[in-house]
Amino acid sequence: MKKIIPALTLVMMISSCKNDKTPSSITLATAENQTSQISVPIHQDKNTIKERFSPPENYEWLEEKPDSFGYFIENFQLKPYGSQIIKYDGTPIATQDVHEAVFDIDTGNKDLQQCADAAIRLRAEYLYKAKRFDEIKFHFTSGDLASWNDYKKGIRAFVNGNSVSFRKTAEFDDTYSNFRKYLDLIFNYAGTISLNKETKPVAKTSDLKTGDILITPGSPGHIVFISGVCRNKEGKKLFLLSEGFTPAQSIHLLSNPFDKNISPWYSLDVNSPVTKTARYFFEPTNFRSF
Numbered sequence: 001m002k003k004i005i006p007a008l009t010l011v012m013m014i015s016s017c018k019n020d021k022t023p024s025s026i027t028l029a030t031a032e033n034q035t036s037q038i039s040v041p042i043h044q045d046k047n048t049i050k051e052r053f054s055p056p057e058n059y060e061w062l063e064e065k066p067d068s069f070g071y072f073i074e075n076f077q078l079k080p081y082g083s084q085i086i087k088y089d090g091t092p093i094a095t096q097d098v099h100e101a102v103f104d105i106d107t108g109n110k111d112l113q114q115c116a117d118a119a120i121r122l123r124a125e126y127l128y129k130a131k132r133f134d135e136i137k138f139h140f141t142s143g144d145l146a147s148w149n150d151y152k153k154g155i156r157a158f159v160n161g162n163s164v165s166f167r168k169t170a171e172f173d174d175t176y177s178n179f180r181k182y183l184d185l186i187f188n189y190a191g192t193i194s195l196n197k198e199t200k201p202v203a204k205t206s207d208l209k210t211g212d213i214l215i216t217p218g219s220p221g222h223i224v225f226i227s228g229v230c231r232n233k234e235g236k237k238l239f240l241l242s243e244g245f246t247p248a249q250s251i252h253l254l255s256n257p258f259d260k261n262i263s264p265w266y267s268l269d270v271n272s273p274v275t276k277t278a279r280y281f282f283e284p285t286n287f288r289s290f
Contacts, residue, residue, distance in 0.1 A: 039261055042100060044081035049240065049253065050074040052081070052101060055230035056262045059238060062209075062229040069290065070210030072126040073227050073242075077104040078253075088113070088248040098278035100264045101253035103242070108180075111248045112187035116195045118244025118251045119213050119225045123290055124148075124183055128176075139198050140164065140189035151182040157189070192221030199288035205270045208237065212289045214268075214275060214282055222280045227253055230265065238265040241277055254278040 039056075046052040055061055064070035083102040084092040088111050105121070107113050113121060120138060127136045128148075137147035144164040146157055154170035196217035202208055208226060215223045228240035241264075242253040256263035257278055268275060274283040 040263065040265065042081070042264075047078050047080075047104075048075050049078065049101065049228050052078060053228060053240060053253075053264065056238065056265060059230040059232045059265075062231050062237070064210060067130065068211075069123065069126050070229075072129070073122060073210050073225075076122075076227075078102060079104045079250075083250075085245075085250045085252050093245075093249055095279070098255050098257060099252040100255050101242075103251040103253075105251060107248055107250055108184060108187075110184065111246075112184055113244060113248045114187070114246040115223045115244045116190065116192045116215075116221070117187040117248070118242075119223050120186060120190060120195065121183060121244075121251070122225070123211075124179075124186075128179060138186045138190050139194040140186075141191050141194045142189070143194075144189075146182075146186060146189070148179065148182055151185070152178060157185065192217040192223055193219075195223065196286070196288065199290055202270055202287040202289050205237070205268060206235070208239065208268060208270065208287060209289070212287055214241070214277075215286050215288055216280075216282050217286075222282070224254070224277055224280070224282075228265075237268075238262060239268050240264060241266055243277075243279070245279065 041054045043052050043054065050061060064074060079102040081101070084096055085099060085102060086092055086107065088107050088109055105125070124136055127133070133148055136149070137145055139145050142164055144157070150166065152174040153172055154168045155166050156169050158165050158167065192215055195213070196215050199213065202212055208229070210226050210229050213223050213225045215221070222243075224241045224243040226239050227242040229237055231237045240253060242251060244251050254264060255278055256266050258276055259267070266277070270285060270287050272285045274281055275285045
């Protein structure tokens with residue numbers, strides 16, 4: 001399902017996760033050969049990211065403040081270990097061998113919650129749970145800003161040719177079910193381009209934290225987000241990475257087919273010319289923070 005946008009922004013808006021940088025055949029073969037050799041213990045009976053994934057030897061989880069976005073992600077409920085990645089239509093995707101966890105959160109029943117949308121979804125859910133309603137607002141690729149505060153008051157977006165207008169057409173409704181409708185609106189009109197513009201660059205690897213995103217904005221583009229950080233005594237950090245994908249599917253935590261000794265953890269560098277993840281190569285590397 002294509003995202004609907006004003007005509008002048010159509011070329012920019014088609015920002016699905018499909019990309020010729022997706023290392024499908026090579027990566028999948030590598031992952032298949034290395035899965036049985038992973039040396040970092042995974043506690044399959046645990047149901048949060050922090051509980052399920054131990055850091056590699058000599059590393060410790062980096063503690064997050066209880067009210068932070070990072071804490072929200074690291075303590076997010078997961079589906080039972082071994083759960084498949086499921087598309088919006090209820091069917092499993094073909095690639096089931098490069099993830100180690102599936103987030104226990106709905107995908108919706110339309111092809112909307114794709115890669116950028118997965119990061120938006122978790123950020124919005126965090127702000128909603130924290131009752132930080134004034135901060136729940138995202139730009140469309142056209143540049144127009146849509147806020148939850150306006151949406152719950154009944155204000156809706158209308159596209160007319162090359163313009164977007166907003167007017168009140170519904171009654172006040174601040175229920176969670178209406179909040180999900182608001183998110184579907186954002187998923188339909190936002191993408192990698194808009195999310196890249198409303199986040200800030202991360203200049204140093206040492207500054208990377210849970211909740212930061214790695215993004216290729218464009219048409220097509222992709223996003224993964226950091227879902228855990230550990231550190232050794234020398235200060236070196238390792239990271240867990242998660243993503244959504246296209247077609248819309250379960251948000252999932254990736255394995256690391258490129259370094260079996262630390263999988264599913266990744267060693268990252270903000271200055272690297274390319275960052276390889278299990279289902280996508282980011283070139284150039286572009287880390288950003290909410």
